Amino acid sequence: MNINNREVEFNVNEIFPKRWSPRAMSGEDVSDENLKILFEAARWAPSSYNNQPWRFIYAKKGTEHWSKLFDLLAEPNQAWCKNAGVLVVTISRNNFEFNDKPTVTHTFDAGSAWMSLALQGSMKGLVVHGMEGFDKNKAKEVLEVPDNYSIEMMFAIGQLGKKEDLSEEMQKMELQSDRKKVSEIISEGKFVWK
Numbered sequence: 001m002n003i004n005n006r007e008v009e010f011n012v013n014e015i016f017p018k019r020w021s022p023r024a025m026s027g028e029d030v031s032d033e034n035l036k037i038l039f040e041a042a043r044w045a046p047s048s049y050n051n052q053p054w055r056f057i058y059a060k061k062g063t064e065h066w067s068k069l070f071d072l073l074a075e076p077n078q079a080w081c082k083n084a085g086v087l088v089v090t091i092s093r094n095n096f097e098f099n100d101k102p103t104v105t106h107t108f109d110a111g112s113a114w115m116s117l118a119l120q121g122s123m124k125g126l127v128v129h130g131m132e133g134f135d136k137n138k139a140k141e142v143l144e145v146p147d148n149y150s151i152e153m154m155f156a157i158g159q160l161g162k163k164e165d166l167s168e169e170m171q172k173m174e175l176q177s178d179r180k181k182v183s184e185i186i187s188e189g190k191f192v193w194k
């Protein structure tokens with residue numbers, strides 16, 4: 001079955017193959033209401049001990065905060081993120097709040113929250129595109145993030161734009177990617193991978 005130019009093996013809900021990471025954004029604003037809805041989706045992610053270690057620092061284009069986040073991005077990401085409506089830095093708390101002991105799953109939990117947000121964004125027709133291409137040390141410094149929090153990843157949120165407005169190189173990358181087969185990522189009862 002083909003959904004969003006992707007060959008789906010099993011009859012999964014279409015929200016999963018429909019979510020993807022375009023780079024073409026129109027430069028239009030993302031409304032405060034939609035932004036809050038996306039963060040609401042993140043809020044409902046599961047986490048170890050329901051500790052909810054995820055935190056999000058965001059900047060909307062046209063505000064005094066925008067350049068602080070935009071300047072963290074690697075140049076190839078800046079090239080298309082200039083048309084985003086919002087940039088976000090995902091952060092996680094390293095220790096449980098109830099006893100301040102280290103949690104080994106804070107990064108994993110923050111990933112769940114990001115995926116919930118990305119799916120909600122996709123369901124609203126928005127672009128939500130994750131990024132590791134940014135300066136983590138600089139993010140820690142300019143955002144004054146203390147040592148008991150980790151910088152995880154950034155993402156851009158925006159309104160879908162036209163592929164033709166991207167550079168030629170990026171137009172070639174503006175495709176829905178494929179995935180490993182289900183049989184390649186599961187194994188009954190034993191470890192089988194290289």
Ligand SMILES: Cc1cc2nc3c(=O)[nH]c(=O)nc-3n(C[C@H](O)[C@H](O)[C@H](O)COP(=O)(O)O)c2cc1C
Nearest residue numbers: 019020021022077129130131132133134153176177
């Ligand atoms: C944590 C994370 C970091 C990523 N870093 C970048 C990045 O720096 N630049 C970029 O253009 N895409 C980045 N991506 C997007 C991935 O390349 C993309 O999600 C992946 O190829 C799968 O494609 P899809 O999201 O369209 O299904 C990142 C995605 C995630 C989840």
